[in-house]
Amino acid sequence: MLVIRDLGEIVVERGTDRCDPGGAKPRTILALLCAHAGHPVPAAALITEVWGPDAPERTQRALESQIWRLRKVLSPQGEASVITTDRAGYRLDLTAVTVDSTEFESAASAVLDRSRTHTVDDLEDVLSRWRGEPFTTASSTPTLDQARRRLHAVRAALLTRRADLLLARGDVDRALDEAQALIARDPLDEHAWSVKISALAAGGQRAEALTAYRDIRELLATKLGVDPGAEVLAAQRVVLHEHSRAVRRVRLPSQHTSFVGRDSELDEVIRLLTAVRAVAIVGIPGVGKTRLAIEAARRAADFVDDVVWYIVRRDGTDLATTILETMRIQPSADTTTAIDQVCSHLSTMSALLVLDGRHVVSAVENEECRYDVSDQPNPEDHNAIDTILERCAAVTVLAVGAPSGVDGEQVMSLHPLSIEGPADALPPAQRLLVDRIRSATGQFDVSPDDRADLDRICRAMGGLPLGVELAAARCATYALAEVADQLGTEVPEPVTRAFELAVAAMDDELFDRFLRLTALRNPFTPAIARAVCGPSIADDLEEFTRRSLLWPIRGNRYRPKRFTILRTVADHAHAGHPGRAEAGLAARDAAIIELLTATPMAVTAHSARDLARVDDDHSTVMAFLESIVTDPALLDSHIDLLERLGAYWYFRQRLADGIRVLRMASAAVAGGACGPRTAAMVELALGSALAFSQLTDDAHRHLTSHPRGTRGAHRSRRPGPEHACRPPRPGVAGGVDR
Secondary structure, three states: OOOOOOOOOOOOEEEEEEEEOOOOOHHHHHHHHHOOOOOOOOOHHHHHHHHHOOOOOOOOHHHHHHHHHHHHHHHHOOOOOOOEEEEEEEEEEOOOOOOOOHHHHHHHHOOOOOOOOOOOHHHHHHOOOOOOOOOOOOOOOHHHHHHHHHHHHHHHHHHHHHHHHHHHHOOOHHHHHHHHHHHHHHHOOOOHHHHHHHHHOOOOHHHHHHHHHHHHHHHHHOOOOOOOHHHHHHHHHHHHHHHHHHEEEEEOOOOOOOOOOOOHHHHHHEEEEEEOEEEEEEOOOOHHHHHHHHHHHHHHHHHOOOEEEEEHHHHHHHHHHHHHHOOOOOOOOOOHHHHHHHHHOOOOOOOOEEOOEEEEEEHHHHHHHEEOOOOOOHHHHHHHHHHHHHHOOOOEEEEOOOOOOOOOOOEEEEOOOOOOOOOOOHHHHHHHHHHHHHHOOOOOOOOOOOHHHHHHHHHOOOHHHHHHHHHHHHHHOOOOOHHHHHHHHOOOHHHHHHHHHHOOOOOHHHHHHHHHHHHHOOOEHHHHHHHHHHOOOHHHHHHHHHHOOEEEEEEOOOOOHHHHEOHHHHHHHHHOOHHHHHHHHHHHHHHHHHHHHHHHOOOOOOOOHHHHHHHHHHHHHHHHHHHHOHHHHHHHHHHHHHHHHHHHHHHHOHHHHHHHHHHHHHHHHOOOOOOOHHHOOOOHHHHHHHOOOOOHHHHHHHHHOOOOOHHHHOOOOOOOOOOOOHHHHHOOOOOOOO
């Protein structure tokens, strides 16, 4: 029988004799017939593959000539031709010829069938048929390239199955070699990585197995932006859980209260601890960084084989020495420096080190409160942590307060607890307050009347967990309403101290820009922040976010990214520096005036886009308007600007806001301190807004409240491009009929 060996160089054998198919074209035709072995290949397809899509018409005869030569070569003694012709095209007759690639795929399908038992020898028998790159001496065509990829995928499946069987029978060295070869072929082959991780662990190389897990995690994140799949995660869990828990030591401070209000943050920290080797939790003092870190370390302990240790960084002592003393590491004669001793001790361990920030301690009302002294990376700590991570493959570091600054560190900014929530559930800040009141008093059932007092307390503390817990402690002595009244006028000293440290952590220039930002009302855009604070504010916004003084709000296709500022810290900063805060208000007013002046209020093709800019900073715009309508002198100066907003309020469906501002302006002009023109324009604008809101009786009162002479004074003014709250009519440049 004729045998065509196409897994490698194309070779044709009949018994002991070899046949030469000829040049490139006949070899390519033969390869195409092998790729479709048993199935007809149309003549047009062969011509397109071999001669190209632009082949001339006479190529049909050239193809017939090449087929005739191939038949003569394959059947030199006049045997029946293995290339048959029918209506569909040319076909290799598999009853008269054996094709290696076809036999290879058929045998591979049998041994890869997991419903039947096969051995490593069975797989090796199939793999032995592979001699190299399929169809080597044929030209490259789309069909042959596709066939080559298919055959390579089959071989990879065989190699993967062989690696699995080798690992299952305990031949970890060969399994590791197989996995490494598969990874070299496809670095993103997650199954091969899972075999490598398992083989390393089975061979007693747990640290190397965890390093392999981190390698594939970083590779997937870099190349595809995804996390490892279930196979790799399962292999990592097996590595971690197979180790005896009898030797694991967990040294974390005991906590006597429940963990409340940080479920999503806790899940995120645990996820990071299982994915990366350096994590940092940062935020203002009193926000609960240490409590979160301890709880996350406690729950992540199942992923650590040897030690979980809480270490407080101390001023005046380098980090390596602090670790030595805290973990009671015995000095080694082979090492001289503290960092070498630490690395020597941890190099063969799977460990999680919780490095808390440097603290000062303040005792107030029988409460010991710890405050972070600095949230900036310390160069000495950075070098020590970088050395530990480099030399100890299975050590993870969770930094609290101050990030280490090492490459790849994931920094999580912790913000105060939310004081807002759905009507049918307590928001996180109130949940914490209720839990701590129960701990302090023994029992506390929330009644509907208590919700308002709980909200007052949480707002007074700005959602800061330290303040919420101190307020709860007072409830052991005072009633809930009394505590709410007290905190309305007196902030507990530890909370004040926390705010002072948050402010003190900023240098003078950074603090000045923060003060300017406090003039804005939440939420605000980077654009208005840039107008108030200058072009350098872009980096500062990220820094303030990292310090948890700002909360970012993710943007979308309709709105840019925005920020909200922590009002409790802002109010504290204002109280200590009232003069410097005035500069921020002046800059805010100038920025809003420029924004409103530059925004076209008439109907144009870009009206929605233009007015959306005002929408993005609507809260700050309203703060500015409220400040001018209560001051007669400012109202006289900016009455034209106020009038221009009529179209904005109408088109953006904010007439309620416009009516509120205009009512305030109407109250201001009622005292007679404003000029008659201002008074008439306010009443006309307010009446128009009320009319468009279908409050006709109220609108009529305002529209007829001034004598004819006063209205005439207004009417004689030069018409502007917009007017009052009436929308522009199509084809009319002004806002209303005059």
